[in-house]
Amino acid sequence: MTTASINIPESxxxxxxxxxxxxxxxxxxxxxxxxxxxxxxxxxxACGTYIHYPRPICPSCLSMDDLAPEQVSxxxxxxxxxxxxQPFHPYFVDKVPYNLIIVALEEDENxxxxxxxxxxxxxxIRIGMPVEVTFQEVAPGLTLPxxxxx
Amino acid sequence: MANRDRVxxxxxxxxxxxxxxxxxxxxxxxxxxxxxxxxCGITPDQIDGVVLHAGVAGAEPPGLDWIDALDxxxxxxxxxxxxxxxxQGGPAYIHAAIxxxxxxxxxxxxxxxTVRVINQRxxxxxxxxxxxxxxxxPGDSQFTMPFGSVTPIQxxxxxxxxxxxxxxGTTEEQFGAHVIAQRANAVLNDDAIMRDPLTMxxxxxxxxxxxxxxxxxxxxxxxxxxxxxxxxxxxxRDFAKKPVFVESAALSATDILPAGxxxxxxxxxxxxxxxxxxxxxxxxxxxxxxxxxxxxxxxxIIVFQWLEALGFCxxxxxxxxxxxxxxxxxxxxxxxxxGGACNVGRRHGANFCIESIRxxxxxxxxxxxxxxxxxxxWANATGPFSGAVLMTAN
Ligand SMILES: [Zn+2]
Numbered sequence: 384m385t386t387a388s389i390n391i392p393e394s395x396x397x398x399x400x401x402x403x404x405x406x407x408x409x410x411x412x413x414x415x416x417x418x419x420x421x422x423x424x425x426x427x428x429a430c431g432t433y434i435h436y437p438r439p440i441c442p443s444c445l446s447m448d449d450l451a452p453e454q455v456s457x458x459x460x461x462x463x464x465x466x467x468x469q470p471f472h473p474y475f476v477d478k479v480p481y482n483l484i485i486v487a488l489e490e491d492e493n494x495x496x497x498x499x500x501x502x503x504x505x506x507x508i509r510i511g512m513p514v515e516v517t518f519q520e521v522a523p524g525l526t527l528p529x530x531x532x533x
Numbered sequence: 534m535a536n537r538d539r540v541x542x543x544x545x546x547x548x549x550x551x552x553x554x555x556x557x558x559x560x561x562x563x564x565x566x567x568x569x570x571x572x573c574g575i576t577p578d579q580i581d582g583v584v585l586h587a588g589v590a591g592a593e594p595p596g597l598d599w600i601d602a603l604d605x606x607x608x609x610x611x612x613x614x615x616x617x618x619x620x621q622g623g624p625a626y627i628h629a630a631i632x633x634x635x636x637x638x639x640x641x642x643x644x645x646x647t648v649r650v651i652n653q654r655x656x657x658x659x660x661x662x663x664x665x666x667x668x669x670x671p672g673d674s675q676f677t678m679p680f681g682s683v684t685p686i687q688x689x690x691x692x693x694x695x696x697x698x699x700x701x702g703t704t705e706e707q708f709g710a711h712v713i714a715q716r717a718n719a720v721l722n723d724d725a726i727m728r729d730p731l732t733m734x735x736x737x738x739x740x741x742x743x744x745x746x747x748x749x750x751x752x753x754x755x756x757x758x759x760x761x762x763x764x765x766x767x768x769x770r771d772f773a774k775k776p777v778f779v780e781s782a783a784l785s786a787t788d789i790l791p792a793g794x795x796x797x798x799x800x801x802x803x804x805x806x807x808x809x810x811x812x813x814x815x816x817x818x819x820x821x822x823x824x825x826x827x828x829x830x831x832x833x834i835i836v837f838q839w840l841e842a843l844g845f846c847x848x849x850x851x852x853x854x855x856x857x858x859x860x861x862x863x864x865x866x867x868x869x870x871x872g873g874a875c876n877v878g879r880r881h882g883a884n885f886c887i888e889s890i891r892x893x894x895x896x897x898x899x900x901x902x903x904x905x906x907x908x909x910x911w912a913n914a915t916g917p918f919s920g921a922v923l924m925t926a927n
Contacts (some may be wrong), residue, residue, distance in 0.1 A: 391667055392788045393702035400667040402683065404675035413676075463699075463800060467743040471684045473664055483682050483743075485692060497613055497677040510699040 390524045400522045409437045414454040417528050420518040423452040424494060424503040433491045457516030458533055459486040462495055466505040480505060486530055498530050508530055540637045541769035542774035542924070545887045546575030550878050551726065552653070554756040558587060558600045559608065562650050565758035566609055567814040569646065574773035582616035582642030586629040586649045586881075605648060616642035617660060626759065626882035627913035627920035630782050633763045634922075643765050645921040649883040650758035650875040684743075685779050686751065689916045690832035691743040693800045697834060698745060698848050700799075701849030705745055707856045709736035711868075712749050712875065714861045715830065719872025722861075726753060727876040751831040752874035759883030761890070777893040780818060780908075783811035786921035803832070805842035805912065805920040807905045812845070813920050820844040823923075825892050825903045827865055827885035828910040835915045840868075843910060843921065862901060870901045873907060882913030886922065893926040 391403060393507045406414045416423030423432040427441035440447050462485040470476045482505045488528035500508055501517070513533040520526045545569025548561040562585070569696040570576070577638055585602040594758075597848035601619040603883040606612060618629075626649040633645035670678045682688060697703045713736060719725035731749070739749045769776035814820070820843055828839040837851035846854035854860065860868035871877050871888040878884075889909035912921040 395667050397664040397666055397668060401681060402670040402678035403676070404670040404679055405671040405673065407671065410675060424902050436676055463692040463696040464740075465687055465695055465743045465746075467681060467687060467691075469662055469743070470742045471686075472668065472681070473661060476679050477663075478681070480744075481681055483680060483692070485686055497680055499680050500678075510696060514838045521679075525679075529680075 391463040392523065396473070397488070398476065400525060401474045402472065402524060407466055409439060413437065416452065416454070417518060420526075421454050422496075422516045422528055424455050424488070425488075426453040427454075433494045435494045435496070446450045455488055455490050457528075459488040459496070459514060461485070461494075461500070461508065461510050461512045461514060463510060464500070464508045466508075471499055482508060484508065484514070484530060494496055496528070501529050501531050517526060526527075538638070538765040540634045540756045540763050540779040541766050542761055542779070542886075542890050543769050543772045543774060543776050544571075544575060544760075545573055545644065545890050546567040546570075546889070547724070547880075549758040550724075550755050550880075552755060553853075556756060558626060558650050558758075559604070560654055560756035560762075561604055561652070561756060562600060562648050563608060564649070565760040566605065566646060566648060569762050570609075572774060573762060575644070576792070577611040579613045580644045580646050580762070581640050582633065582636055582645030583611060583614055583905075584616075584618045584623050584629040584632045584636075585627060585643060586647075587619070587651070596706070599615050600650070604647070609646075611646065614642070616645060625914045625918070625920070626786060626880070627888060629692050630763075630882075630886060630922060631782055631920060634779055634782050637763055637765060643768060645763050647763065649762045649881055651879070651881060653754040653853050653879070665872065668734055679726065686746055687743045690750065690834055693717035693744045694745050694750075694832070694834040696704035696800050697837060697849070697852075701852065703837070703849075706733065706738065708745070708747075708750060708814065708837075711833050711836055711855045711860065712736055712814035714855070714858075715873040716868040716876055717872050718862055718867075718901055719876035721899065722872050722877065723899075725872040725876045726755070726878055727872070732872040746832060746834075749875070750880040752831050753876065755878035756882075757878055757880050759880050760879045760885055760889060761883070766906060770901060775894050775926075775927070777921060779892045780925045781812050781816040781923040782920070783808045783922075785811060786918040801838050802842065802848065803914055805838050805921070807836075808912075808920050809839075809842040809844065812910075812923055816923060818923060818925075821831075823866065823910050824906040825870055825909050826860075826868050826923070827869055827870070827888050827909065827917075829885060829913050829915065830869060830875055831879070831881075831915070835901055836868065836873075838915055839912045839921070862903070865902050870903060882911070885911035885913065889922075889924050894925055895926065
């Protein structure tokens with residue numbers, strides 16, 4: 384299953400879907416992983432550096448030949464957060480207020496994932512809270528990696 | 534800049550500025566450039582370089598009038614030119630200023646007109662409602678936008694501001710203290726758009742956009758062009774206004790996340806921090822020598838980042854520094870003496886350059902004039918790229 388299989392109905396409107404990821408050759412593994420409920424991060428086999436967003440070269444050792452996606456634990460801590468009150472996209476008009484979080488991954492705190500925290504009151508979110516990934520189909524055909532309190 | 538001839542700023546000008554002026558970019562540029570030339574009494578034949586930084590905030594509306602640096606030169610009769618540059622992307626006047634300064638220092642041109650122009654054609658609600666069908670996101674935004682991270686208010690304002698609060702104990706009242714102080718400066722500025730005094734209750738009762746960022750923490754979108762003319766020190770004394778000199782200039786690009794992050798401090802200490810290090814390394818002047826600071830205020834947190842990055846206070850101390858009154862017009866470091874982009878309109882950094890020049894001329898800022906101002910610093914942008922320029926009166 385590849386991400387090319389994110390199939391969105393012809394009749395879908397901007398209010399039905401959040402902005403939909405369009406993978407390319409570098410990022411397809413990430414969304415394929417999400418479809419299979421795995422959080423995959425590109426990693427350099429030569430020096431062990433995690434690379435996100437995906438790039439064709441390791442910024443630590445400049446290796447280009449030894450990069451491969453690796454499943455990470457999906458655990459991390461909240462690095463920062465905000466609760467958005469004003470919608471800037473049709474899909475979010477009836478979703479406000481909604482939270483955004485940045486997660487610092489357990490494997491490498493410099494690797495940060497933007498997502499949403501589910502099943503938790505927005506006003507109680509704090510930096511440093513431990514979280515873990517979960518996967519949800521947020522609209523027909525579109526699964527996203529979200530987080531819940533660990 | 535001990536090893537080089539100095540670059541001087543000699544003329545400044547603004548176009549008509551406001552919401553929905555009905556003016557296109559070509560008209561706005563023409564107005565601002567003409568004002569800047571009249572300001573210092575220069576004629577087009579005395580200029581040999583043009584740098585334009587043009588942009589639209591948000592989605593590009595259909596049929597937008599195109600303009601580039603060569604159009605500007607041709608339109609104003611500036612010919613021949615030896616240096617030009619046009620960058621349609623990015624939000625910052627700093628690119629235009631630093632390109633011009635570098636061109637003059639390297640001898641590629643002797644006198645350069647810089648212009649920043651922006652049309653703000655759509656409101657955020659109009660822009661939101663103009664989205665037809667599902668939006669499809671290639672590039673790095675595929676990792677952020679699907680989750681609802683769709684505007685700089687969230688990424689370069691709310692997320693850093695929240696971290697500043699939780700990490701350093703910064704309070705919403707401290708953000709408010711800055712907003713109120715710079716509005717008080719705008720009250721003294723005839724050119725400002727927002728001129729009603731604000732109280733802390735006004736601030737705390739104003740609406741959130743993305744917590745902890747409120748509408749009053751955001752700059753005010755306008756149609757506007759801003760122009761500044763730079764030349765060599767040698768030529769700078771030939772014109773109508775007292776020249777102001779570039780002491781040091783620095784541009785920095787980093788990624789907010791994640792590349793290079795380990796080399797920098799934090800979501801709040803990225804490119805401004807690096808630009809400031811470079812800025813101070815190129816001068817004998819120190820933060821304590823600065824008489825006024827004009828700090829980019831696209832969002833309040835950015836002013837706090839620059840106060841810390843430039844060394845006016847310690848890391849994490851901007852909140853208490855602002856709350857102490859230090860940054861008010863009567864404080865030890867007056868900040869955003871024109872009222873800032875929140876009040877004079879979003880000029881993406883150019884207003885901070887122009888206000889620095891006016892303050893250092895010594896007689897152009899009326900009731901908001903900083904007494905005996907001899908050193909000013911202005912800053913532009915934050916996050917992935919930014920820059921700052923230190924200017925002196927003598
Ligand atoms: Zn490597």
